[in-house]
Amino acid sequence: MLLIPCPFCGPRDQIEFTYGGDATLTRPDPATASEEAWAAYVYLRDNPKGPHSEYWHHHAGCRAWIKVRRDTLTHEISASAAATAPLAGEAGKP
Amino acid sequence: MVERRSALEGAARPGDFGTPAAGGPGVILGERRSLAIVQVAALGERDAAVRGGIAAGCGVAPAAEASRAARGGGTAVLWSGPGRWLVVAAEQPGSDLAARLEAALATAPAVVTDLGHARTVLRVSGPSARDLLAKGCPLDLHLRTFPVDACAHSLLGHAGTLIHAVDAVPSFDLYLARSYARSAWEWIEESAAEYGCRVVAPADLTGSG
Amino acid sequence: MARYSIFSLARHALRHHEDWPRAWRDPQPKPAYDVVIVGGGGHGLATAYYLAKNHGISNVAVLEKGWLGGGNTGRNTTIVRSNYLLPANARFYEHSLKLWEGLSRELNYNVMFSQRGVLNLAHSDAQMDAYARRGNAMRLNGIDAVLLDRDGVRDMVPQLDFSAAARFPIRGGLLQPRGGTARHDAVAWGFARAADARGVDIIQNCEVTGILREGDRVTGVETTRGTIRAGKIGLAVAGHTGHVAAMAGLRLPIESHLLQAAVSEPLKPLLDTVVTSGAAHVYVSQSDKGELVFGGDLDFYNSYAQRGNLPAIASFTTALIALFPGFGRLRLMRHWGGVMDMTMDGSPIIGKTPLRNFYIDGGWCYGGFKATPGSGWVFAHTIANDAPHPLNEAFSLERFASGHVIDERGAGPVPGAH
């Protein structure tokens, strides 16, 4: 069972969280994005075997959406951050 | 003030049950009623003004760190998430906590939401209180890691709960969603039976610690 | 291929079983094949078999990174059914079910296909309505379906909790009598033996590590056992579809997730039907060897770990007890996990890709075991003809962008929700 380091609450049990999927996706710019860009955003995934930046919602805790970098092969977690903050070693979201 | 009807009306009956240890019941359980509970949510990152407003509105400044409660004069301010606090005080006739906070925070970037009827608050204490809670709560409630005035949202079985350590007896206040309260109560009663459990009347638990 | 039968068994018994031949060869990879199938699970092996049998293409290699059948084919709960609502699914899975019905004889290998019925429990009126909709559609599609009321369910599976205390009372259920279970390993071994007999090279311990491209055309694979050229490449790697497709530069509407399952200790027969409950999130059957085989929902996060966690186990065992309060003292003997390629609509992808000569069979979510013969059949057709079979036309990659998704549950583009 995963122990997820909430940047606000500290390490907490997986059962307090809901998974939110790939955190590298950015909602396309509604003013300019093509249909393909929307389809890619909604449907396509890198689905890496290895480190994966992902969202988790601390639904039974502080209710923050957080970002976590977790290895999909080993489940090891190497970093976590608030949703809007960059993960260690990652450029911030524009 | 018109009397409120608790979600546990009829379910929580004072008395002893279960198999107590030699020294008496391991768990003492009761509902804290007639509480005013108000959420203050800061908008945006800068929450200094909001903290100040809370202090002005209820007389207690929020603790500086996350997962901590601050208490004074029967009022508690519980951290409940980034930029969010619950202010809890005994309801007093003629004094509306939400309105006071609303006024104190009128110019601050904050939203005040009354949750006084949304939560059922239980107090669980006694030598076996931690063992009991461990049956449903994944938090480490040991005094080293969860000292007095630590507070955290977590789970108790299927029910979400905010847990506040109120003393070293130990005693914990549990803030449960009202609609889950009765199921949670039944769960607690059944789980506490092996330690011996004393249910006390709500009147014995007013005040905020 | 030496034929198996009770007589050959008796003959060999006299010789202490000392000269049974290998079930399949262990060839060295050749430098080039007409078709390379990546993935030695049921789907890859079935595809190779039908390529040889239906299309006369036998210069085929099946490349398997580990031991054949060691992927999801070797770790699933073996439920076979065709009780689908949407026409594309119904037609495809029914075709597959028909193939199952003759598979042991087709392969001369007993895959122990047991048509003991698959029963979906309904716990509410709304669910009964949804099952009615599905069952009616099945019948109109020519598929067997029976709607049972509470008493009908009780007659079939009296061990279920019909008491007043049940948190999820049983209202009825949808039964597919022709559904059932099969012996999962035997499916892989049977297809492997039959494909091998038709000249297919089955190469184990051969992991594909790269895909060779010339422009928009694929030409071969890099493997841990060297480069292998290929006229055409078919991918049948289940949970690893996203990972291997990325080697060819494709991004897919797929996430890899964990699904766990468990077995109890072996018991004398006590459950004769496959029972599933969508609301309680559990399904269970009893294997011929006697264990209860059961599972439930995903672990709900991306994973290639093939090893899951306690909450999912607790959740489906809890559900099992809720349905069968008599199973509480039975013991769980082993639990394990598999990596699922969850698509964005819960239905598979079988067909061509933007790259020429590169075909995908994947996105099986947690339901691809029952598809094994059907999928091999249509995938072989697709590869042989460079065009989909009518039965897999709808399962194209393009359906997502165009909106023609095949979303049985209406869960939307959330891969874990199907």
Added chain:
Amino acid sequence: MSAQPFRLPAGGRIDRSRPLAFRFDGKPYTGFAGDSLAAALLANGVRLVGRSFKYHRPRGIFSAGPEEPNALVRLRREARAEPNTRATMIELFDGLEAESQNRWPSLGFDLGATASLFAPLLPAGFYYKTFMAPRRGWMFYERFIRAAAGMGRAAEAPDPDHYEKRHAHCDVLVVGGGPAGLAAALAAGRTGARVLLVEERAELGGALRREAAAISDAPAAEWLAATLAELASLSEVRLLRRATAFGYYDHNLVAVLERVADHLPEPPPHRARQVLWQVRAPQVVLATGAIERPLVFAGNDRPQVMLASAARAYLNEFAVAPGTRAVVFTNNDSAYATALDLRRVGIRVTAVVDPREGSGGDLPRRAREAGIECRFGHAVLAARGRSRVSAVEVASLGTAGHEHGDNLDCDLLCVSGGWSPTLHLHCQSGGRPEWNEALAAFVPGRSKQAERSAGAAAGAFALVDCIAGGLRAGAEAAQAAGFGTGVAPPAPDWPRESAAPLRPLWSVPARRWLKSFVDLQDDVTAGDIGLAAREGFVSVEHLKRYTTLGMGTDQGKTSNVNGLALLAEKRGEAIPAVGVTTFRPPYTPVAIGSFAGRETGRHFEPIRRTAMHEWHESAGAAWIEAGLWLRPSCYPRSGESEREAIRREAVAVRQGVGLVDVSTLGKIDIAGPDAAAFLDRVYANIFSNLPVGRARYGLMLREDGIVFDDGTTSRLAEQRFLMTTTTANAVRVMQHLEFLLQTVWPELRVAATSVTEQWAAMALAGPKSRDVLARAAEGVDVSDAGLPHMGVRDGRIAGVPVRIFRISFSGERAYEINVPADWGLRVWTALLDAGRESGIVPYGMEAMGILRIEKGHVAGAELDGTTTAADLGLGRLVAMKKPDFIGRHMLARPALADPRRPRLVGFVPVDGATRLRAGAQIVADSRVPPPVPMIGRITSAADSPTLGHPIALGFLEAGASRHGETLHALFPLADQWVPVRVVDPVFYDRAGERLHG
């Protein structure tokens, strides 16, 4: 009751002052407190305990621990019956009942044993090669295969006991209470760290309990006593007995099963039978010991072939003589202790048979000194006897398989093939085992999680090494967890016994018609392994699945290493090249009930209750589930059927007034300067132009353009809205809003808070609703001018503040009233009182359903996650002029814009009478054979009391243009076929006049 003929006159850890009565296969026996069932059976001379899985061969007691492959019994009776229970792990209690398994009619005379006659036809995997004809032939054969397979019989009634789960935290978790584990706990405990030690057995001490040396030898016994005493004095150390760590999961979560009451006839009041502990430990020490390996030779499965260490346990721990004349067969020094112990209590040891050319170790030397015959360079070729061993055939190793050897009479054969460290948890944690040539065993490899192994589990077999290793592991683990210096306390300076190396012996060649068993439980023989290898099942995983090696309840604890060593021989490769199969939880089987804990029956999932729940209950409501909520479906009066009640309630609302509890709808407080802008992006329609004091119906889409949820949202103040959601989606919508606010548009200054729990809600509906409200409400003008359709006002009812929304789901004039939940019941009853003279009735979900179907309102059945706004006839709500909202950008995709998509329509039966059913499929021509093209479906149906005939909502391809057509509603599941006419989905008051009075 019989005497205990094999009980030794003295010694052991049993309590001779507490005799206990028990039954096996109905026969009464006695044992003593402290016995295991296996020990008590042996004490009574019971040697035959069960029958094997496939060949039904007689089987006895093979081990004294959790590795037991043979002695599986059905324990207890009736609802408490537990099949497949290892007799070696059952603590005897008074009145215990057990019976043997897999035999018929009796253990002694088992017809199933005829399977042995056909054994030549039943090699590994025989079933894959036959039973293929005729086409459904397997369905016939399967019945017999199934009946023959399986082991125990399950209980038929629900489990009367209950289980608990608990979370636990500590700094250092120690698994195993042998010398290594105790030493680790001591070293860690002294640093002040919180230590939890779990031990599977009832007593601490591990292997020391069975070793004569540790019982009689003062230093070891003293060390144990002193260690236990000190551990007891450390307040942060907790020792948990009868607790098996069975699963090592991610991030150092270890699952432990505590058997609280399995040693009692039944659990004490309020106590669980078992507790499943979920232990999260920053550091873990695995001191799980080692399991002795058997040797593979012909007839090695016969009762009274026993692990040498087990024989010591029966002698020393339980004071039971497991036989009268013994032979010991070992390839290592440790089993010589068995020979010595047997001799010490007066059991004849005919010989120790040892394939090694000699041993310079201390134990063999002492055995020789004691006059025990040691046959070096020899092996046991075969164990003879029927239902128990009566003799063994011994020959020099070089001639084995070719020549006959000597027959040695015996009734006990103790075997030892070396020791396998108990690596299960290490491997579950992600560690890969490494082959240790000297021990001929796998030992722990590099740690992947925060765990370390100590003692025999780490391959240290000498007692002093175990203690020293344990102390070191404990100190280091504590330091890693932030306690102490990491320096281990000094270990005792006892001299180390010298031991000679073992000689691996994976199987003794046997004559072809004799069976040498590798896996005793699943009846896998050395021959089966050879067959698998010949047929190409040369991967260890294929070997396992083809032969079922290691797939029994013991999961191959005694068989796996022998099996893969034999495979390695066949492959001509080294053992590490063959590898091991995957270790999976649980270490030993775990009752399924323990995973559920208390979450059974009514606690399987909690029930959510509204503030009016008890009122509904006392009013006799029939319930319907809505997620976790219970909602009234109707309120049947006495003598009334549910159908009649539903109809009555619906009519009452149409003609008078009704009151319904709608508290379960999701309610979300959305406030802040950007609240309106946020709603414009969340909903497909516009909210920014909604005036304060007004409500509006809103439609929420998913990003893929499909409808997600709907509800009314009201503007309470310039910067404050109250959103409502459907009951089903309340949690998901909240999570969705939080996601958008925190990750997609963090710049928006909006706070969203769920207030579902804060407000009780009820709808007052019907032409007389205003009269009732006027009587009940204070401080609010309820005239149409004061509170128009879609208006929102604050007021008071029964002295408490309420918020009144004039919105309608039924098509009648209606008001929704929100009140702080603790006053919900008060306002509910006040409205009923105020409505009495208007004939008010409470109504439930079913009547509400009829009313909304009559009105053509869509609900859950139509919002099924596949429909667009246009499909639902709500396309006009979608404000494409807004540059952005969720779902806008994918609406134009071909499949969504297709005019042939099914659209919402109404259906009525052509005969005006036949009821329609949800789930029916609509077809144009009902006479075609399958596959019949389905062009529509019925989603909701009702017998409309207002219209006097059945009606239905549903979808139909290009439906909007097909009103008036006649089609067919087919329900083949019930052989129903109803001609239907397509009509407008709004059946009632299309102009909406009734909303206004």
